[in-house]
Amino acid sequence: MPKSVTHPPRLDPLRLPTLDEGNAALLTPGSRVEGLRFARADLDGRMLAGTTFSECSFEDASAHGTDLSSAAFIETAFSRLNSPVLSAPRSRLRDVTVDGSRIGAAELYNAGWQSVHFSHCKLGFINLRGAKLRDVLFTDCTIEELDLGGADALRVAFADCSADKLDLTGARLAQVDLRGLQLRTIAGIAELRGATLNPYQVTELAPLLAAHLGITTED
Numbered sequence: 001m002p003k004s005v006t007h008p009p010r011l012d013p014l015r016l017p018t019l020d021e022g023n024a025a026l027l028t029p030g031s032r033v034e035g036l037r038f039a040r041a042d043l044d045g046r047m048l049a050g051t052t053f054s055e056c057s058f059e060d061a062s063a064h065g066t067d068l069s070s071a072a073f074i075e076t077a078f079s080r081l082n083s084p085v086l087s088a089p090r091s092r093l094r095d096v097t098v099d100g101s102r103i104g105a106a107e108l109y110n111a112g113w114q115s116v117h118f119s120h121c122k123l124g125f126i127n128l129r130g131a132k133l134r135d136v137l138f139t140d141c142t143i144e145e146l147d148l149g150g151a152d153a154l155r156v157a158f159a160d161c162s163a164d165k166l167d168l169t170g171a172r173l174a175q176v177d178l179r180g181l182q183l184r185t186i187a188g189i190a191e192l193r194g195a196t197l198n199p200y201q202v203t204e205l206a207p208l209l210a211a212h213l214g215i216t217t218e219d
Contacts, residue, residue, distance in 0.1 A: 006196040007175045009135040009155045011115055014077055014097050016055055024061075027051065138181075151190065168192065 022036030024043060030050040041061040049069040057077045068088035074097050081101035089107050094114045096111040104124040111131040119139040126146050133153040143163040158181035166178075167187040173194030179202065186192075189208045197205070207217075 006177050007155055008177070009115075009117075009137045009157050011117055011135060011137060012095065014075060014095055016057060016075065016077060019055070019057060022056070 006035070018036065019035055019037035021176065022033070022038045022041075024041035024046075027033065027043075027046065027048055028051070029047050032052045032054070033056060034054045035056070037057045037059070038061060039059045041058060043061060043063040043066045045065045046063075047067045048071060049067050050071060051068070052072040052074070053076050054072075054074045054078070056073075057079070057099070058081060059079045061081050061086075063081060063083040065085050066083065066087070068086070068091055070090045071088060071096070072092040074092075074189045075095045076093075077096070078083070079097040079100055081098065081103070083102070084104040086103060086106040086108075088111065089173070090110045092112045093116050096113075096116045098116075098118045098121060100120045100124045101118075102161065106124070106126050108131060109127050109129040111128060113131065113136050114134045116133075116136045117139065118137070118141055121138075121141045123141055123143045125144060127148055128151055129149040131148070131151045133148075133151060133156050135154070136156045137159070138157070138161050139159045141158075141161045142192055142202050145165040145167070146163050147167045148171045149167050152172045153176050155175045156173075157177035158179075160180055162182040162184075165182065166181070166183055166185075168191040169188035171188060171191045173191065176195045178195050179198045183201070183204075186205070186208065189205065192205075209215075
């Protein structure tokens with residue numbers, strides 16, 4: 001069997017130290033928060049733009065309508081996050097895990113992600129237009145629409161995931177593994193260069209590829 005040339009995301013295990021209990025009511029925009037655990041935090045409607053979280057955990061948190069523009073999350077874990085509407089454009093995630101969570105509409109354009117793992121999540125419309133993604137893994141996630149238009153993605157992979165729509169218009173891909181993503185439709189098929197597909201996916205995409213190349217197929 002030939003050796004795979006597709007490199008998986010480089011993810012280091014997230015090991016948090018013993019955390020103190022945090023009070024979400026005390027969070028303010030632009031502050032720096034370190035080494036705190038937030039259990040059942042109510043962040044609904046909060047303005048937390050520019051806040052930096054380092055070595056923190058959020059468990060059973062609610063973040064509906066939360067403004068996290070330009071916020072940063074470093075070595076932070078989310079478990080069972082519920083966020084029907086989330087605004088976090090230009091945010092930064094580094095060494096972050098998101099597990100068992102539900103996110104509806106998320107504005108994450110121009111974000112920067114490095115070493116990020118989403119697992120067992122239900123995701124609605126995820127807007128990552130213009131984002132820079134490095135070493136990102138989605139495992140057992142159901143996605144309605146993933147918009148990577150204009151994104152720069154390196155070593156991004158999917159395992160046991162499905163998406164109703166994937167938009168790659170203007171994206172730049174390298175070592176992006178789509179073999180574990182069951183797709184219904186794809187936009188921006190011209191930007192698939194740099195992606196890895198399995199033979200079945202290539203067959204399914206053949207009509208779109210032919211149309212893009214101006215090929216007419218007739219019996």
